[in-house]
Amino acid sequence: MPWYDNFFSGLVQEAWKAAQTDEQTELEADFLNDVLALQPGQRVLDVFCGYGRHAIELARLGYSVTGVDISTESILQLQKTAQREKLSIEALAGDFLTVPLASGFQGAYCMGNSFSFFPHDQMAVFLEKIAGSLTPGGYFVADTAMIAESVLPDFQERSWMQIGDITFLMENEYDARASCVTAHLTYLRNGQTEHRTSRHYIYTVAELHRLFQKTGLIVTEQFGNLDGSDFQLGDERLLLIARKSE
Known part of the structure; x- marks a missing residue:
């Protein structure tokens, strides 16, 4: 059973939702709308869609969105929102690596820092599935903050933050052999405490370029922000844009 199978529930979900602003969602949806180069009515795949903050915005723009997430x-x-607003969204519950998925998508994206869930062998399978879902020439956007050039220069063993009325504590361990950050997380609110453990696998930008290329996804851009600036050492975020080979 993968670590993320029962991770996304309770205070974890509430804290994640509270941390995302409408402005951030709109900016990210605008970015996706630009770089995916889609036409209204075309099909787009939202990998690890969560409650659908990007899927909803893109469906409002006229795209047909399929979202997959392990959190029922x-x-x-997301299904309730799509039904209420009469949006063209298909929402599928399950592990992306194993859930049956149609092909023929003109675009795909993985936002929200879920891209780093997989060790090398599973990452290859993950990218192969995405590439197999895309039509030739279709674009894929990968968003991650767990990149070697971002995490390792200023690795933090402990941190905490306040998200609304939820206190979020994090203790990190780095396994150099596995290139993996294991985070022990504690969520506190009004006497309620929940504990979780997550694992994020760390890749260099060059490693991702090679993995993408092996699966037929050619990286065309690497941004350090939504403004299109080129990714630099120490940037907190990497946005990789890749195109499926013809």
């Missing part, structure tokens, strides 16, 4: 709680919420 999130998928049910």
